[in-house]
Amino acid sequence: MNRTVKSTLWVLVAISLLILTSFSYTSTNDLVNPEKAKKIHMIAKMGHGDYWNAVKMGAEVAAKEYNVNLVFKAPNNENDVGEQIKMMGESIKQRPDAIILSASDYMALAQVTDEAAYYNVPVLSMDAEVASAKVETYIGANxxxxxxxxxxxxxxxxxxxxxxxxxxxxxxxxxxxxxxxxxxxxxxxxxxxxxxxxxxxxxxxxxxxxxxxxxxxxxxxxxxxxxxxxxxxxxxxxxxxxxxxxxxxxxxxxxxxxxxxxxxxxxxxxxxxxQNPFNNGYLAVQLAVEASEGKHIPDRVDTGIKLIDLDNMLWPENQKLLFPFVK
Missing domain, CATH: 3.40.50.2300 (Response regulator)
Structure with a gap:
């Protein structure tokens, strides 16, 4: 890759990280009308890493737009299935308007997901599915x-x-x-x-x-x-x-x-x-709001995947995918 293209790429990376950092210090509680806000919990696989940061940012943008009090929770490690089950149980007790779950284990999270449905708390699956027929929809890649x-x-x-x-x-x-x-x-x-x-x-x-x-x-x-x-x-x-x-x-x-x-x-x-983690987070919150209002939502939402290499990484449509925070 020539020096000009490489420099352009890293300018985009720097801008993306700067914007991501600025969002990470913004609480959605400061952005919503608390009297009318929906309360939505998002339980991710883990709370760190670029992928999950992008998911969280997309969710926070949607939370601001749709007047949502978003609670983001995740274990420290993706293989901590027990902690994720515990978080689901805690969320159910708080009766949010909806829960968005990215299940670390397909089978292990099924029972607690069914429990949420028993208490009329809609559960949406994002990024990874869970073995429950009670899930409203799946949002993520194929x-x-x-x-x-x-x-x-x-x-x-x-x-x-x-x-x-x-x-x-x-x-x-x-x-x-x-x-x-x-x-x-x-x-x-x-x-x-x-x-x-x-x-x-x-x-x-x-x-x-x-x-x-x-x-x-x-x-x-x-x-x-x-x-x-x-x-x-x-x-x-x-x-x-x-x-x-x-x-x-x-x-x-x-x-x-x-x-x-x-x-x-x-x-x-x-x-x-x-993948498109920003869209995963954004659409999950948008659809969670709709599900909490009893609206019909699709069974699956495929947010797409692309194969990126040196030949196509700077195509305009791929720049939007690689650097979703750059306007």
Missing amino acids: NYEAGQKAAERMIELTGTDSQIAIVNFVKGARNADQREEGLLDYVARYPGIKVVDIRYSDSDQRIASQLTKDILISHPDIDGIIALNAEASVGVGREVKNMGKGGKVKVIAFDNPPENMDLLQEGVVQALVV
Whole structure:
């Protein structure tokens, strides 16, 4: 990438981060009419990371627009399913107008989700689904399709006779399972491709780095690694770079935190499967308001995915996706 394009990219990143920081200090309680405001709880998988910061920002923008008192809650770690169940129980006791849930475990959150419906608290599923027929809608990417797209691009890079590995995030999370399933179903079309390892990082960059190191040592002839969420992607890309395998071992990553963008520019990561977390948060709050008012809402809202690489990352429509905070 030439210096001018690289400079333009990082100006956009800097502006995005500046605006994100300014929003992070704004409480929605200061932006709504408290007498008429809807009370909506959003329970995310974890409370940190660029992806979840963008989700929260989208939700806060919608909360301001729709006069919502938004309560955002999340465990410190994405694999802390017990804490998420506890948070759901606490929210149900407070009887909000609606709950938005991104379930860390598809099955484990089902019972407490059903409990919310018993108390007439609508639950909307965002980012990852939950095994409850009581959920009003799902807002997020088509995760099976995302896994297929990742596999398709990897095969374009490594050919149909290659060895690849998968670094997933939390086993049992619906979106993790769907991405892996889509990936493996696509790879199954090609008998010459061998998936030599599948690991789970618990959405921890350090764990993902260590797993990647183990994979690279155990499989010295490996051709590529696919990482299935933002935290796993940063850890994989970082370790591939540290071990001097950048460009030699192909990497398909998920989401667009700044470090992933940097690794893409350096040729360590070849492509990003990018979701729209800002829209996920915004639309979840908008639809939660409608659900709380008894309005009909769609069963599913697909917020889309795109495959971003060096050739298309600065296309205008992709800039809006990569830098949603820049007008």
